Amino acid sequence: MTTKIALAVCLLTGLGLLFIGARFLLDPEVAMRAYGVNVDTSGDFSFHMIKGIRDLFSGLLILLLVCTNQRRALGISLLAATVVPFGDLLIVWSKNDDLALLMPHLTAVLICIIIGPLLLVRKKKVPVVVRKPVQVIHSAASHAETVTEATIYPGDKTPWHYHTLFAETFELLEGRLQVGKSGNYYQLKKGDRITIDALELHSFYNNTGVSCRIRTLITPGNLRFEQAGQILTGLANDGLANKRGIPKRLTDLALFLYLSDSKPAGMAKMAVPLFALLAWLGRKCGRLNALINRYCFPMPA
Structure with missing residues (x-):
């Protein structure tokens, strides 16, 4: 500041x-x-x-x-x-x-x-947390559903959003996580599950100060969603995401929203046309292919 x-x-x-x-x-x-x-x-x-x-x-x-x-x-x-x-x-x-x-x-x-x-005056460098890659347990390439496991780090947060192409089921494997669903908040602990239907507003926030582990079930499976998770982790590990895990570059953020079928809610809706344009430009200029080639690995059979 x-x-x-x-x-x-x-x-x-x-x-x-x-x-x-x-x-x-x-x-x-x-x-x-x-x-x-x-x-x-x-x-x-x-x-x-x-x-x-x-x-x-x-x-x-x-x-x-x-x-x-x-x-x-x-x-x-x-x-x-x-x-x-x-x-x-x-x-x-x-x-x-x-x-x-x-x-x-x-x-x-x-x-x-x-x-x-x-x-x-030189700022003290905050050590970059090396994030574990998102694990794709079942890929839409060979299964009807996508199953991933990911670590949610302290401070990681998503704004309210929804998906049009699939439903999500979160199962907490370790730690605690705050999940927002249709305007309500739920504090998940190990073993808890919650399902978010398509078009249903939701968010999550790790406000505990301790990392948690989550399994996500996507129905029907979605290859782009799998790529989005891997790209997000890779950007964060390369210092190209902020402390909440959100891409710093608007083009990268727009491409993540495109891949993950994430639709902003509330006032953020005003930025939808801009994100759509940036995602289109990112695909046309080759930025999406560059991200996939750098951060995405072959999906399991």
Whole structure:
């Protein structure tokens, strides 16, 4: 969160410098008064042009570093650039002690000496939990039903959704799991089973802090669902999913929803056309085939 705030401040600072630079080039007299000095140049605005170009360069540099997520380069640049607003502050102070005119330069100094070091602080790397692959016990390739076993890790959560092509039966093999069904919540423990019919809203959430093991029965069997589970695990192990196991890339998420026949509910329905488009693009550009080739293994006979 701190990094996002720092980057937002840098983004606004870059845009502000572009505005100031453009104003020095287009209206140098107004820009000079806003800067905090008022001298008779006799119509020669050469140094104003230099100031404008300097600010334009500084703003563009900051924006490019923000947009390319070059945090360390941005932090170093801000620290080195401290001399610029500090020099401006001294110049204005020598001409005018009006606090209102000094504040913009003092603010710029503070941004450089506070945001710069924040961007240089390395985040502690959270160790990636190596997820066990989804086991396909019975595949739709040779059985009427799909049977899988999977580990649900602490924090794993799905939003409310439904399937149109099949029903699901969950059986908890180990641990505990919260399952939502038609607006109600059920706390499953080892040995408990619950069936979700086609078109029935449901969700699950491992809120226990301990991994659990679940067997899922899909009726009728569905090969795409089997692939979806394997791809989801592979993405998570490659750091391409968030801490709740959801793919970070929208295209990958759209392809997972397509494969698993998962239809969002509630406000998320508004994103259905976007996900449909992304899934289509993912299939056309070969992303789906790449995911299948990388993460899916042959189904058992």
